[in-house]
Amino acid sequence: xxxxxxxxxxxxxxxxxxxxxxxxxxxxxxxxxxxxxxxxxxxxxxxxxxxxxxxxxxxxxxxxxxxxxxxxxxxxxxxxxxxxxxxxxxxxxxxxxxxxxxxxxxxxxxxxxx
Amino acid sequence: xxxxxxxxxxxxxxxxxxxxxxxxxxxxxxxxxxxxxxxxxxxxxxxxxxxxxxxxxxxxxxxxxxxxxxxxxxxxxxxxxxxxxxxxxxxxxxxxxxxxxxxxxxxxxxxx
Numbered sequence: 001x002x003x004x005x006x007x008x009x010x011x012x013x014x015x016x017x018x019x020x021x022x023x024x025x026x027x028x029x030x031x032x033x034x035x036x037x038x039x040x041x042x043x044x045x046x047x048x049x050x051x052x053x054x055x056x057x058x059x060x061x062x063x064x065x066x067x068x069x070x071x072x073x074x075x076x077x078x079x080x081x082x083x084x085x086x087x088x089x090x091x092x093x094x095x096x097x098x099x100x101x102x103x104x105x106x107x108x109x110x111x112x113x114x
Numbered sequence: 115x116x117x118x119x120x121x122x123x124x125x126x127x128x129x130x131x132x133x134x135x136x137x138x139x140x141x142x143x144x145x146x147x148x149x150x151x152x153x154x155x156x157x158x159x160x161x162x163x164x165x166x167x168x169x170x171x172x173x174x175x176x177x178x179x180x181x182x183x184x185x186x187x188x189x190x191x192x193x194x195x196x197x198x199x200x201x202x203x204x205x206x207x208x209x210x211x212x213x214x215x216x217x218x219x220x221x222x223x224x225x226x
Binding site: 031033035040041042043044045048058090094096100101102103105106107108 | 118120122146148156157158159160163165202204206212213214216217218219
């Protein structure tokens with residue numbers, strides 16, 4: 001089955017801790033994205049990557065970091081600098097350079113700060 | 115800042131009725147428009163995309179695009195309780211980045 005997996009499904013973080021959210025896809029998509037969703041809000045773009053070893057900041061990148069060492073993987077680290085990290089985090093992928101690039105989403109990780 | 119606006123709702127319709135969801139966008143050069151459905155606690159899934167003016171139908175769903183007025187809508191005919199979800203509008207603007215901007219979503223409740 002082709003798709004996107006995210007782990008863990010639920011994550012709890014203590015104040016001052018860094019945590020890393022995993023995102024893996026086997027769709028052979030070039031582009032991958034990280035979004036944050038707060039209750040009653042739409043999706044806000046944190047980071048995106050259109051090719052291996054390259055990534056760009058989105059609208060709310062402060063306090064987050066990413067890497068793209070492999071086409072299939074795009075992990076997101078929530079650092080202690082992110083002051084309000086409690087949210088639902090969604091990873092997505094798409095075919096790059098297509099006129100109507102549908103985004104395929106993973107199941108999400110719900111992060112809670114204790 | 116490219117903006118995509120949706121009424122947050124909730125929009126409540128009886129079962130069997132037509133649900134009409136609307137979305138407006140600020141970038142006149144926008145080229146691609148998407149409707150995603152998101153059930154509570156789940157990730158979004160694509161329902162339809164449209165990039166030409168006019169209507170596009172897929173089963174009970176119809177997307178309508180009016181670029182002159184900068185709005186896109188989603189009609190759901192014969193609404194079912196299983197259609198109850200949040201519907202997200204996403205727009206790819208001009209500039210070639212292919213990065214969509216999402217609206218906040220409209221909550222739809224279909225009551226029996």
